[in-house]
Amino acid sequence: MATASGVPLLEVRDLRKHFPVMGGFLGRRMVAAVKAVDGVSFSIQPGETLSLVGESGCGKTTTSRVILLLEPPTAGTILFEGQDISRLKGEGLQHYRASVQAVFQDPWSSLNPRQRVGGIVGEPLVVNRQLTRGQLSERVAEVLTQVGLRPEQASLFPHEFSGGQRQRIAIARALSLNPRLIVLDEPVSALDVSIRAQIMNLLRDLQKQHHLSYLMIAHHLASVRYMSHRIAVMYLGKLVETADSETLFRNPQHPYTKALISAALPSHPDRQREEIILPGEVPSPLNPPSGCRFRTRCPVARGECAGVEPPLKGTEPGHKVACVLY
């Protein structure tokens, strides 16, 4: 379990990512911006799992893409081990890229079908480390073993594996450079039910062994609860509630969080929850509602919600909510 104090491994401050929408003559003029991420702050401690939850279009994947340097941020800072990553160059940048790895949802499309497993897992090492051929295959064998595969499977192609095993290959590749942080974007949702528990347990074991931090993006709340130390709920580019995992499920405060939890499917037919059915769907991030962005679907919205955007405020230790009710 992570400690609350100490320097966070990753700190995100007021991160914004706006995508321009071009229009006008020959599409040369920016006519609007999709505010995919609009002022998000959070931090991740060493050894901790933070999950971003929310519905499609809430900006959770964009947030992770900015952290992975796949998109430049529009504004805001990201500090890694206390250093601003936008200032990193050369070796410092290479160190960051090696320390932050990713595992994506679909192991059918995230692995090159023409490359052997050994090549897939070893590629980050070839790019980042100067290793002899012997050292390389030794390291590949080591990480394959760590994820529960056999070293001799390095000579096979991805199509020779099942979905769960492919996800193990993707995890092995992420592990090969001894990263500090792994972004897990829906790591089990493409897998069969009987395989999901294997992969979640593997991820938790690896976290303990290597003191890894995870930034997990997921929508299945029960899996999020099992995997996370802390959870941040996103809606239309903003965080609406953050809390440690136990607190969030014991005492959800934001109306959106409550609705999300109530919409989750029951684990037994006798455990049906009181459903809060939200009207409509998530509004377009091109033109989000004024004030609180959730007010158009909120069952307890009031007049004042249209006026001011509620800031994320602490309501109890380790629990922050952005809602005028608190």
Next chain:
Amino acid sequence: MPDTLLEVKGLRTHFFTRRGVVKAVDGVSFSLRAGETLGIVGESGSGKSITALSLVRLVPQPAARIVGGQVLLEGEDLLRKSEADMRRIRGAKIAMILQDPLTSLNPVLSIGSQVTEAITLHQGLRGRSLWERAVDILRKLKIPSPEQRMSNFPHQMSGGMRQRVVGAIAISCEPRLLIADEPTTSLDVTVQAQYLRLLKEIQAESGLAILFITHDFGVVAKMCDRVAVMYAGRIVEMAGVRDLFTTPAHPYTEALMRSVPKLEEQVDRLYSIEGQPPAPDRLPLGCPFAPRCPYVMDRCRQEYPPEVTISRGHTASCWRHH
């Protein structure tokens, strides 16, 4: 049972490939009453979708062939119907909702022309009355401003709305049986909740029987009256939904349920089933779950266990209960 709508007996659908015969569905039997929801749960490759496609004879030909069994809809065997008769049954008596609304709708046709197609075909409506009928159905699916939506195209709608259009097409001719194959898997959590509730309302109103194909026990707990669990082409357990969740009898069902994390409680470590589901073209002799089963006995590796009755309406195929 007098009010049995659908009775499937010993259905077998095999794929004939260069590498041999794949028994995708191998002796599946179940029945469904009007107004009832039966869930078929299973993992990929368990044969649940091929079972659904076999009912309407839409299995991918020529590779797949229905090689045996009966599909009795209101007493008539669909497997003996001519192709012309089947076309009159599909859409009119049996309708389907598939997983991905983006691929089940035609991107170049308006919503209106897609919703009216089946009504024209099966009920012969034309002109004004046809248009009004279609708008009514969209309204029933709670699609906001249905008159305007009629001239929209699929790409102008969100995923949840598209899936409602698919639902509208499905119920447009008042079918007796709705086959829903993972209809909410591609939807967001809150949209999924809306959609499932809507299906229940429509069912309560029309007495529709629903065959719900899913991999998600949560959907089963919410929607189904009875459940059939499939593994490697066969139903390994069948029970009322409460019986199944409270006293699962087949080791596969039990293990699956234990391996699903629960929202209500945190566990130290999830139970996990080791190994993978067997490749359908290389099924082991005996019970196909035996290599992964914690209770495996010698007999399991030699002979497939026949079905036993655990309690009323609850059956399982496992040697432990013999």
